[in-house]
Ligand code: GCO
Ligand code: MN
């Protein structure tokens with residue numbers, strides 16, 4: 107096992123109660139890309155579990171095929187499962203989430219739940235049910251659906267309305283399976299606009315949210331949004347997360363970093379657009395969101411195994427630093443004075459309109475000081491600059 111670089115213990119040292127998780131496929135990523143071979147050896151599940159425990163993570167997540175490679179015999183499966191379970195017991199590492207690989211096998215090249223081939227669609231159900239069984243063996247509570255191959259390159263191929271119906275049938279079917287098996291899974295749909303398909307169905311948080319309310323069991327189904335995916339689509343991630351959260355639908359989150367307009371980079375959390383990362387952490391922490399802080403990302407392809415653990419430690423450390431910055435923002439007198447002025451403009455805390463005929467009449471009759479409202483600025487330049495100075499460490 108690669109020795110950990112001697113890292114100092116300080117306020118930003120991750121601990122299990124911070125609920126940081128990694129996928130086997132994230133720290134296990136060997137650096138393959140569409141243009142080149144792996145640049146480092148794959149790391150086995152048992153070593154990953156021990157290393158994540160040493161670094162202070164809470165949990166590890168997996169796809170069926172990450173843990174038990176495709177084509178394993180039942181003896182191999184039993185051995186792998188037994189050794190993985192032993193590692194979990196020795197370290198206390200949990201498995202909060204599981205998922206299915208419905209993208210690697212060429213059988214899924216036209217999609218899994220939305221392949222035009224009905225046999226492929228039923229095979230995808232079979233693979234998912236088996237993977238749900240495997241996830242439950244390790245106590246997973248959240249089940250992620252990332253439809254990487256659910257989509258098209260050409261709309262000549264399938265009727266997109268029909269494809270949505272197939273997708274709905276699959277989620278309804280698997281919801282019933284979870285209920286029948288007493289699995290009590292929460293399903294989390296993960297939107298992505300493209301890659302590996304030219305265009306993927308349910309490409310954004312908004313598409314997925316709207317889809318959920320057409321399901322037979324909308325209460326079981328929520329979102330697993332990912333920073334990289336919304337950034338690829340040019341969207342403001344924190345707004346999407348907030349909308350999912352406000353709807354009670356933020357079931358899981360994939361943290362990483364991404365430059366807009368690129369392939370899915372999945373870089374170390376916080377390594378791009380620090381201010382966006384800060385406001386995301388602030389949202390999650392101010393809301394006391396109880397879910398797992400999952401890192402769906404991997405080390406640069408330049409790295410050896412030491413670099414992988416630097417990447418994992420760095421992801422958690424940056425989150426904790428930003429968490430402290432969020433607390434500082436909430437305590438900074440000058441910032442809070444500006445925030446307080448805005449709150450005062452909002453009326454009583456949480457003042458909202460609710461229709462009644464009297465209120466309608468009174469709003470119709472209300473005299474507004476429009477000159478005053480037009481003239482008064484909002485102070486956002488000052489507020490943003492103070493935020494920047496806080497982030498840059500000079501406050
Ligand atoms: C990606 C996705 C995946 C999923 C993972 C779990 O763009 O490759 O983000 O990493 O999150 O398959 O469902
Ligand atoms: Mn991704």
Ligand code: MN
Nearest residue numbers: 296332360402
């Ligand atoms: Mn993801």
